[in-house]
Amino acid sequence: MDVRFSLCCLLLSILASLRCFSVVYGDANLTKSSPTPINRDLYHSSSDLIEEIKSLVHRHPDKLMIETMKTANKGYEAEITVVTYCRSRKESDDRSKFRILLMK
Numbered sequence: 001m002d003v004r005f006s007l008c009c010l011l012l013s014i015l016a017s018l019r020c021f022s023v024v025y026g027d028a029n030l031t032k033s034s035p036t037p038i039n040r041d042l043y044h045s046s047s048d049l050i051e052e053i054k055s056l057v058h059r060h061p062d063k064l065m066i067e068t069m070k071t072a073n074k075g076y077e078a079e080i081t082v083v084t085y086c087r088s089r090k091e092s093d094d095r096s097k098f099r100i101l102l103m104k
Helices: 002-021 046-059
Strands: 064-073 076-085 098-103
Antiparallel strands (some): 076 098
16 A cells, blocks of 8 residues: 555656656747637627626616725725626515626
8 A cells, every 4th residue: 555655656746747847949939920819709808898787787777786896905906896686676685686796
């Protein structure tokens, strides 16, 4: 049992050390454009996405609510946007609500 454990540990350490000897090509052409274009219909900027979500909340005030929470400490600032979905805004049971955190 101890021999198997020792062999297993030796094999794992050899496999882990192989990553240290990987080849890196420093002469790669970094100015070359990406071979895969970015699909702008699929990916959006954070600010565009927040604006779309705000307009969605504005169109459905009976089911959606948006809150923005900000805080700062020693020069660091953070802002989190929370969208709450609820079948009826009159419901007071938190278990029936869904919250989505959005970060910039």
